[in-house]
Amino acid sequence: MAERYIEIINQAKDEARTYLMEHESKAVLESLGITTSGAKLARSEEEAVAIFQSLASPAAMKVLSTEVVHKSDAGGVKLNLKEADEVRAAWREMARAFSEQKMEGVSVQSMAPPGVEAIIGVANDATFGPVLMFGLGGVFVEVLKDVSFRTLPISASDARDMIEEIKGYALLQGYRGYSADIPALERLILSISDFVLANPEISEMDLNPIFLYPDGYCVVDARIILGPPRQPQPSAAAGASVDLHDLFYPKSIAVIGASGTPGKLGWNVFTNLVSHKFGGKLYPINPRADEICGHKTYP
DSSP states (O other), rough: HHHHHHHHHHHHHTTOEEEEEHHHHHHHHHTOOOOOOEEEEOSSHHHHHHHHHOOOEEEEEEETTOOOOOOOTTEEEEEEEHHHHHHHHHHHHHHHTTTTTTTTEEEEEEEEOOOEEEEEEEEEEEEEEEEEEEEEEEEEEEEOOOEEEEEOOOHHHHHHHHTTSSTTHHHOOBBBBBOOOHHHHHHHHHHHHHHHHHOEEEOOOOOOEEEOOSSSEEEEEEEEEESSSSOOOOOOHHHHHHHHHHHHOOEEEEEEEEESSSTTHHHHHHHHHHTOSSSSSEEEOTTTOOOTTTEEOOO
16 A cells, blocks of 8 residues: 555655645555545535535535645635535535635545544654654643654654653543543554654644544544655664764863862863863853953853
8 A cells, every 4th residue: 555655645746746635645644554534536516516425424525725734724624514505505615715726626525423632743853853743632732732742763652652741641541431542542653653754755744633532543634745855864873873972072162160260160170171182172151251271261
């Protein structure tokens, strides 16, 4: 199934697109064995009705456009459609509203049963590389900012820690009829980590919302953003070697609290560096002195 997501990504590149629309993003996820609510593309009103009639009612419709990333904010989501006439009305409303935004069509999908809302996101940090975020959705992420972060790659224990360290973890364990399949959630987080690492052109991912159930989960909406391939991150072993070298052989040293008064700790540390002819740049930090041992001080 890996060939399927590679095909989708390559098609977007061929069309000079960086944004995978919902039906494409969900197809990528499904090729990884990730459960979604599905999304069938309808390019006309009649296609939308035909797809609706093939699904169990009620259904949802969402605008598909490379220029509309945040569909809900733009009014491009219609929920709980139970009749063909409602689907027709939703199509016509979207066609009018997005006529100037390269509307490709709409996605038609069955409404997913409600569950505990969660969110998984990936962003590419210039310093740390890809960073994965997990949290509960709704008020938990919008108001309480109840999320956890890890740089990739992550291990199974990292995935478990990300889940356990959010404030809403008790809800996932089981509270007043709510609970989540935590092992399935761990596997989902690991799958996203593995996918992003294997595909350096993935710049951002947003799975929001994910409905968590006592048995399994369902990704209800998703988007993927492509970008220039990331540079490979140094391995942990190589990073440790470089870090230790820089630690023991620094090119410069700042001494906070350097002192010009003999006998003080700041004096002993700084004069030892000077007397032993440290080969790099020295920065004595002392806001009340102009120079120490012939070296300009810094506040």
